[in-house]
Structure formats: C-alpha cells, structure tokens
Amino acid sequence: xxxxxxxxxxxxxxxxxxxxxxxxxxxxxxxxxxxxxxxxxxxxxxxxxxxxxxxxxxxxxxxxxxxxxxxxxxxxxxxxxxxxxxxxxxxxxxxxxxxxxxxxxxxxxxxxxxxxxxxxxxxxxxxxxxxxxxxxxxxxxxxxxxxxxxxxxxxxxxxxxxxxxxxxxxxxxxxxxxxxxxxxxxxxxxxxxxxxxxxxxxxxxxxxxxxxxxxxxxxxxxxxxxxxxxxxxxxxxxxxxxxxxxxxxxxxxxxxxxxxxxxxxxxxxxxxxxxxx
Numbered sequence: 001x002x003x004x005x006x007x008x009x010x011x012x013x014x015x016x017x018x019x020x021x022x023x024x025x026x027x028x029x030x031x032x033x034x035x036x037x038x039x040x041x042x043x044x045x046x047x048x049x050x051x052x053x054x055x056x057x058x059x060x061x062x063x064x065x066x067x068x069x070x071x072x073x074x075x076x077x078x079x080x081x082x083x084x085x086x087x088x089x090x091x092x093x094x095x096x097x098x099x100x101x102x103x104x105x106x107x108x109x110x111x112x113x114x115x116x117x118x119x120x121x122x123x124x125x126x127x128x129x130x131x132x133x134x135x136x137x138x139x140x141x142x143x144x145x146x147x148x149x150x151x152x153x154x155x156x157x158x159x160x161x162x163x164x165x166x167x168x169x170x171x172x173x174x175x176x177x178x179x180x181x182x183x184x185x186x187x188x189x190x191x192x193x194x195x196x197x198x199x200x201x202x203x204x205x206x207x208x209x210x211x212x213x214x215x216x217x218x219x220x221x222x223x224x225x226x227x228x229x230x231x232x233x234x235x236x237x238x239x240x241x242x243x244x245x246x247x248x249x250x251x252x253x254x255x256x257x258x259x260x261x262x263x264x265x266x267x268x269x270x271x272x273x274x275x276x277x
C-alpha cells in the first residue's frame with residue numbers, strides 16, 4: 001500500500017489495488033485479445049519473450065521524435081515486471097525482467113501468458129484486470145464488450161490515469177481510435193469495421209464513489225492522489241508502496257474542521273448550512 005502521511009506524522013490514507021476479478025481467456029472477447037496484442041506487442045505470437053525488432057523500432061521512433069514515444073517491452077516482459085519486479089528504471093531491473101520473461105515463455109503457452117496479463121494489468125480507476133475494468137467503465141461483464149469498447153480498454157494500460165474515460169473521455173476516444181487503426185493495419189479487423197467502431201460514442205458508466213470516507217482529510221488526500229498519479233502514473237501509486245509526505249498538519253486540520261462546524265451551527269438561525277475556512 002502507498003501511505004499518505006501528514007506533516008505531523010499521521011497516516012492520512014493507505015491506497016492499494018483491491019478491485020480484481022479473474023476471468024478465463026475464453027471468456028475474454030477475441031477483439032480485446034487482438035486489440036491488446038496489436039497496441040502492446042504486435043509480434044507477441046512470434047517472439048520468445050524478447051522482441052529485438054520491437055526494441056529497434058522503439059529506439060528508432062524515440063530518436064525520430066526526440067522523446068520517449070514507444071517502449072520496447074513485450075507483453076511477457078510487462079507481465080514479469082508486474083508480478084515480480086518494481087517499476088524502478090535501472091539496468092539490473094531490466095536484465096531481471098528479460099530473464100524472467102524468457103522463463104515465462106519457457107514454462108507457459110502464449111494463451112496462458114496473455115490470460116495472466118489481461119487479468120493482471122492495471123486499467124485505472126482502481127481496476128485491475130479486464131473484468132474489473134469492464135465493470136468500472138462500462139457497467140457490464142467483459143464478455144459483453146463491443147469492438148469499440150474492447151479497443152478503448154486495450155488503450156488504457158500505457159497511461160491509465162491519462163487515458164481514463166473518467167478523467168478525459170475525448171482523449172480516451174482518441175487513444176481508442178489509434179488502437180482500432182493498428183488492428184486494421186495488422187489485419188485483425190477490416191477497414192469498414194474500423195470506421196464503424198470509430199463512430200461509436202462510448203457509454204461510460206458513472207464513476208462509483210470510492211472508499212475515501214475512510215481517509216483522514218479526504219478532500220486533501222484525493223487532491224494529493226490526483227497530483228501524484230499525474231506525475232508518476234496510477235500503476236506506481238496503487239502498487240508501488242510509496243510514502244508520500246504532505247504539508248497538511250492533521251491536528252490543525254481537526255481544529256479547523258471543528259471550528260467550521262461550530263460556526264455553521266451557530267449561524268443556523270441565518271439559514272447558513274455550509275461554510276469554508
């Protein structure tokens with residue numbers, strides 16, 4: 001769990017992954033499987049865990065755009081990292097990832113690896129795995145997703161907090177269209193299917209209230225979580241065991257809240273029902 005800590009040493013909140021429901025690969029739409037492979041690891045069924053062509057292509061594109069626009073990690077490498085390793089960017093961690101990816105490929109079939117990945121990866125809004133993500137964003141089981149919905153989900157893991165349809169629906173749709181174009185390019189869908197899916201306006205389920213009531217100073221904690229998720233990514237925030245030290249003094253916060261409540265109570269005869277400090 002990541003801990004949000006006040007200036008006077010009080011743990012204001014502990015946040016962690018908790019929304020996950022395992023589903024078998026046969027219950028995951030083929031469109032979602034194909035969309036994930038298309039956007040994350042096009043040569044998934046051809047490599048043995050490490051894709052040297054993919055690494056070379058990513059390096060070329062990053063040099064070309066003068067920034068990091070693509071990563072060279074395969075789905076197997078991502079799975080190895082998610083299960084066994086931290087998110088630190090060091091050479092030793094990368095070498096461990098490569099070794100573990102090769103071992104996974106040696107011991108599991110491609111179908112098993114893809115099933116594990118789709119049940120493990122983080123999709124934002126507290127949802128881990130495709131079943132939880134489907135319920136969070138569309139309010140239904142993953143087996144009932146349309147092509148358009150599958151493509152939207154497949155586009156989220158790269159930057160869950162950025163592409164989340166709860167945060168920015170237009171950006172999520174733009175990312176979905178990128179996934180659809182890639183699927184068409186690789187022959188997973190036809191151009192007609194691609195264009196039809198692009199025209200579909202996703203019906204996003206409203207964000208359900210989270211358990212912020214269990215936080216101390218919940219509005220402040222929510223503000224901090226949004227900041228660090230934007231800065232470091234939701235995956236690290238909810239899985240990285242961070243210690244986040246903040247400016248809020250909790251003893252002063254409690255005194256301020258009580259003063260405000262007392263002020264509102266004393267002004268009820270003026271029809272005052274809320275206030276700020």
